[in-house]
Amino acid sequence: MASFLDELGVSAPMKNLIQDKTLLIIDDIPDARQTLRNMLSVCDLKKIKEAGSAIEAVKVLESHKIDIVLSDYNLGGGRDGQQLYEELMERKLVNESTIYLMITGERSYESVVRAAELAPDDYVLKPFTPAVIYSRIERAFIKKSSLLPVISLMLEGRWEDAVTECNRQLTGTPKPRHPLELFRLKGDCLLKLNRTDDAQSLFEQVLASYKLPWAEYGIARIARMRGQLLVAATKLQQIVKESPYFIKARDELADVYEEMGELDKSELVLEKANEVSPNNVRRQKKLAKAAFLTGKLDLAEKVLGNIVDNGRFSISHDASDYSLLSKTMSMQGKTEEAMGKLNEAVKFFGENGQTRITKLAGQANLYFGAGKKDKSLEAFKKAKQAYLEEEPDLPEQILLDLAEIAVKHDDIDFCHKLLDRLPKGDAFNGLAQAKMLMSMFERAGRADLAEGMVTAGKKEVLALNDRAVLSARDKNYDEALPIIRKAAQAVPDDIRILANMVKVLMAMVRDRGWSETLHTEILEGIEMAGLVSKTTQQELKTVYEKLLQSIKQDVPV
Amino acid sequence: MTFHALFASGVHDVKNHLNSAIMHLNEAYATNNTSRLPEVANHCYELATRLDQLLLMYKFQESNYRANLDYYPLADLINDAMLECKPILDAKKVAIEANLGEEEDLLIRTDRQLLSIMLNNLIYNAAIWAKSKVSISVNRHQNAIDLAVSDDGDGFPDFMFEIDFTRLHKNENPRLLMDLGTGLYLCAFSAGALTDAGTPCRISLNNRNGASVTLTIDQQG
Numbered sequence: 008m009a010s011f012l013d014e015l016g017v018s019a020p021m022k023n024l025i026q027d028k029t030l031l032i033i034d035d036i037p038d039a040r041q042t043l044r045n046m047l048s049v050c051d052l053k054k055i056k057e058a059g060s061a062i063e064a065v066k067v068l069e070s071h072k073i074d075i076v077l078s079d080y081n082l083g084g085g086r087d088g089q090q091l092y093e094e095l096m097e098r099k100l101v102n103e104s105t106i107y108l109m110i111t112g113e114r115s116y117e118s119v120v121r122a123a124e125l126a127p128d129d130y131v132l133k134p135f136t137p138a139v140i141y142s143r144i145e146r147a148f149i150k151k152s153s154l155l156p157v158i159s160l161m162l163e164g165r166w167e168d169a170v171t172e173c174n175r176q177l178t179g180t181p182k183p184r185h186p187l188e189l190f191r192l193k194g195d196c197l198l199k200l201n202r203t204d205d206a207q208s209l210f211e212q213v214l215a216s217y218k219l220p221w222a223e224y225g226i227a228r229i230a231r232m233r234g235q236l237l238v239a240a241t242k243l244q245q246i247v248k249e250s251p252y253f254i255k256a257r258d259e260l261a262d263v264y265e266e267m268g269e270l271d272k273s274e275l276v277l278e279k280a281n282e283v284s285p286n287n288v289r290r291q292k293k294l295a296k297a298a299f300l301t302g303k304l305d306l307a308e309k310v311l312g313n314i315v316d317n318g319r320f321s322i323s324h325d326a327s328d329y330s331l332l333s334k335t336m337s338m339q340g341k342t343e344e345a346m347g348k349l350n351e352a353v354k355f356f357g358e359n360g361q362t363r364i365t366k367l368a369g370q371a372n373l374y375f376g377a378g379k380k381d382k383s384l385e386a387f388k389k390a391k392q393a394y395l396e397e398e399p400d401l402p403e404q405i406l407l408d409l410a411e412i413a414v415k416h417d418d419i420d421f422c423h424k425l426l427d428r429l430p431k432g433d434a435f436n437g438l439a440q441a442k443m444l445m446s447m448f449e450r451a452g453r454a455d456l457a458e459g460m461v462t463a464g465k466k467e468v469l470a471l472n473d474r475a476v477l478s479a480r481d482k483n484y485d486e487a488l489p490i491i492r493k494a495a496q497a498v499p500d501d502i503r504i505l506a507n508m509v510k511v512l513m514a515m516v517r518d519r520g521w522s523e524t525l526h527t528e529i530l531e532g533i534e535m536a537g538l539v540s541k542t543t544q545q546e547l548k549t550v551y552e553k554l555l556q557s558i559k560q561d562v563p564v
Numbered sequence: 565m566t567f568h569a570l571f572a573s574g575v576h577d578v579k580n581h582l583n584s585a586i587m588h589l590n591e592a593y594a595t596n597n598t599s600r601l602p603e604v605a606n607h608c609y610e611l612a613t614r615l616d617q618l619l620l621m622y623k624f625q626e627s628n629y630r631a632n633l634d635y636y637p638l639a640d641l642i643n644d645a646m647l648e649c650k651p652i653l654d655a656k657k658v659a660i661e662a663n664l665g666e667e668e669d670l671l672i673r674t675d676r677q678l679l680s681i682m683l684n685n686l687i688y689n690a691a692i693w694a695k696s697k698v699s700i701s702v703n704r705h706q707n708a709i710d711l712a713v714s715d716d717g718d719g720f721p722d723f724m725f726e727i728d729f730t731r732l733h734k735n736e737n738p739r740l741l742m743d744l745g746t747g748l749y750l751c752a753f754s755a756g757a758l759t760d761a762g763t764p765c766r767i768s769l770n771n772r773n774g775a776s777v778t779l780t781i782d783q784q785g
Contacts, residue, residue, distance in 0.1 A: 114616055114677045132648075134612055139647045146640065182669065187635060217635055218673070252632055 011049050015138055017145065022051065025148055028074035029054040033064045033091070034110075035083035043077060043110075046137040052144075060084075061091045068100040075144060076101060080111035080130075090286045090321070093125050097322045103158045106147045110135075150185055157192050166196040187217065194225045203229045204524065220250035224259065231263055233524070234492030234508070235531045236499075239263050247276075254284050261293070266496055270442065274301050281310070288314055288321035292328065296404075299335060300442045307335045315351065326352045326365040327404035333369045334408065337376060345373055360399035364390050368409040375415050387412045391421060403429060407447050414451035422456075468497045472504045479511045482518060487511050495532075502539045508532050509547050513554055521560045530564070574618045581611040606655035613684060620681060635671040638709070639664055642700055645683040649691070653698065658691045662700040670702065672709055673783055686713035686777050693717035693775055707783050714776035720769055 012022050030052060034040045040057050047055060056071060058064035061082055067073065076095075080088040088109050095101045107127040109116065116130055128147040131140055153176070160169035173193035176183045183189055190213050197206035210225040223246045230239035243260035246253060257280035264273035274297035281287075281294050291310050298307035311332035318324050329352035336345035349369040353362045367390035374383035390409055394401075401409070406425050413422040426444070448457035471494040478487035491508045498504060509532035516525050529551060537544035552564050585607035588600045642662050653660050664670070672679075690698040694715035703710040766780040 114620070114681070134609065136647070136651060138650060139644070142643065142647055184637075184669070187671070217671070219635065250633075 010051070011137065012051060012141070015141065017141070021145060021148075025145060026051045026053070028052070028106075028148075029056065029072065030075045030077060031056045031058060031064065031067055031071075031073045033058045033061075033076065033078040033082065033088070035059055035079070035081075039079065043140075046140055049137045050141040050144075052141075061086050061094075064091065065095070065098075065100060068095065073101070073105065075106040075108070075148075077108050077110060077131075077140075078127075080109050080113070080116055087286065089127075092127055093287070094322055096125050103162065104151065104155060106144065106151055108143055108147065150188075153184060154188055154192070157189065161192065161196060166199045169193075169196045170200070187213070187219065191221055194222070198225070198228060198232070201232070203232055207524070220246050220253040220256065224253065224256050227256070227259065231259070231266075233528055234496055235528050236263055236267050236496065237535065238527065238531055240267065247279075251283060254280055257283070258290065261297075265297075268499060270297060271301050273297055274303070278306070286318070288318035288323040291318065292323060295328075295331060295335075296443070299331060300446065304335050304339050308332065308339070311335060315348075315355075325402050326356055326362050327402035329355075330365050330369055330402075330408050331404050334372070337373055342373055342377060346370065349373075360393060360397035361401060361405065363393050364399070364401065364409060365405050367393065368405065368412055371412040372408060372415075375412065383412070384416055387416050387418075391418070394425075401428070403443070407443055411447045411451050414448065414453050414456065419456070468494045468501075468504070472507060475511065476507055479514055482514075484511065484515045484519070488515070495535075499535065500539055502536060502543050505532060505536045505539065506543055506547060509536065509551075513551055516558070517554060521555075521558060521562075526562060533564075571618065571621065574614055574621070578611055578614045578618070581607040581614065585611065602651070602655045605651045609649075609651050610688065613681075613688065617681060617685070620678075632675050632677065633673055634676070635673050636676055638670045638672040638702060638711075639668055641672065641674075641676065641679060641683065642702075642711075645680055645687060646700070648680075648684055649687040652688060653691050656691050656694075658694045658696060658698055660687065660698045660700070662702075664702045667702045667704055667709075670704060670709070672781065674781060679781075682779060683711070683713070686779070689713075689777075690715035690775070695774075709781050709783060710778050711781065712770075712776050712778040714772055714774055716774040718774070719771035720775045 030047065032040050032043050032047075032055060034043070034057075037059065040059070044055055044057070047053075056067050056073065058067050064076075064078070078088040078091065082088055082091060088111075092101075092107055092109070101107060109127045109130040110133060111130055112133040114132060116132075128151065129143050131143050157169050157172045157176070160166075160172055170193055173189045173196070177186060177189050177193075190209060194206050194209050194213075197203075197209060206225060207229050210222040210229075213219060213222040214226075223242065227239045227242035227246065230236075230242060240260060240263045243256050243263060246256040247260060250256065257276055261273045261276040261280065264270070264276060274294065277290060277294040277297055280290060284290070291314050295307045295310040295314070298304070298310065311328055314321075314324060314328045315332060329348045333345040333348040336342075336348065346369075349366045352365050356362045367386045371383045371386035371390060374380075374386060390412070394409065406428055410422045410425040413419070413425065445454070445457045448454055471490050475487045475491035475494065478484075478490070488511055491504070491511050494504050495501075495508045509529055512525055512529045512532060516522075516529070533544055533547050533551065536547055548564055555562060555564065585604050588604045588607070592598055592600060592604070639662075642664070646660050646662060649660070687698060687700075690713050694717050697716045699712075699714045699716075701712045701714070703712070768778045768780065770776045770778065
């Protein structure tokens, strides 16, 4: 008698490959798990584990190698499958080689998954038959198998090899089943390799046939990488309008605005993004910080309250959420509630170096604000002692909180010691961090110290400008351009640096020939210069027009 | 046709399917005979589908729906719809086949949610009138894709072709179709919404050895 899979027309090799896999069913309803288990048994899938909650799922995944996860979207207790999936990915309990299918009774889940940072391989709508579930597993398996060689290389950081593998599949026979996925992955690799010209050609090639938001997004990322922030922002605005669920574009737009120094706009974009995809704790933290810095304390409190209530199991959640929430409350005069939040941090995360310092630094600031200087000093000393004894890794917010109370008690050396520990990423794009620092010093009544730090930062930028100019004089444009772009991004209102950037670009046109890319960036630079000085803008325009005439390039300026 | 009338009609369908399912289940309990369970499954599927459509119609009505366009392999979407409809087709002993010809690898830009609802609806509808088979075929023009769902029944009556089907949802008298109990009014509603949501989509009816409904989905931009 023919088996169920034979009737479905599944080939023997495929059957063997899939039936060897171990599956995990995640559903809070035992009956639903049993029904799914029975359906999978009909499909000869017998290696099945079960989890009735997110916590159980984590335990299973920590102790077993799972190939295929079938998770219900609604996991009860306010938790949803999408959140769980993103957390499992962050914790690396599942990775790109795991097949992850979401089971849902709502067709509108499509909207959820489109807005998600990480989309599972597919989703299956209830009610379904064994044939439907098997067909989805099989399809995801085939897709995963074809893309895995590229993804594995990417996970190892072997970007060049990944590009080669993409090319091999795209030009090989038989034709790849998922060419657009391969193009997308190749685009990502090219951007990692900083091969922006190649990436731009690839995205344009895709867009000539398919209007795909990720390809438009790729073009916007390239503009940002080239320092063309206005171009990037305009492109991203267009993507957000046309593809409201493409959440990456909103996050990128918020970052671009931040880089442009437009924190208000950045905050508004994050607010909208949070409406479209309301469960991402990392974005919520960013939104809370932006709201805090732009003075929207109500919003900051609401978002942080949501994190500590609903996002508490997220890997991104830490004691700094309580710290900033406490500060936001205290700035609104809610001192007792603010104190309560500090105790909650210890209660939730347990007594450790980080929570101890969070609580003590927060208390010290609150006492100081309430005029209880002695109690404040006592708490600060304990916090300092705990820090010096344990030197735990502290999130930025807690370091700043501790630094703030150090300044308030005139312990400037300790403050600098703490600020040295701030994540350094990039000295020029940490606008939010710089603003946090400024506001911290202002609250501590020592704005003069902040000015000192900003001046030091600016000196650093000017040094970069000088280095870029020297490199350009030696015609070493590949070194000069990225440096001058960085400098221009860091201080977009410095006309000298902006003009130098445009001059480097024009020198490249002169020595290497005209290109659409250079032309666009020159025009963008001239436009930005106009925002600071109309005279310099006109000078640059005139020089460029002359250059174009000399090389007989007839394009409008 | 007002939203309330469409809604009431949908609720009426839901009630009928639910009643039938309960009756079959009562019968199964009383006689200890499970032979009618496929029919129960059939009614439950129809019930779930109608509820899905009603929810979607509600979202349209409340302007609470945003098109969610992306590219999908058309073969996968058709295969999904065929598998989702299989219990109903099995219960009615109707076979289904898809002929994509050279379009096996075709990517379609669409709202997956809306297209799958429409496709399921057309398949269910075709299954009602089919004698033994429902067929799906695909035809690509320069900037549009025709997706035809046909049955081998007696075909549409002549008077139905007198209606201008190019924008069925805007037609003044869609009730005509509803009275016939084809269920097409819901499909038309979805198609209309799809048009309004951003992907131009048209419906046409033909008789090709039976009734055939073609969705034409524009693919520009």
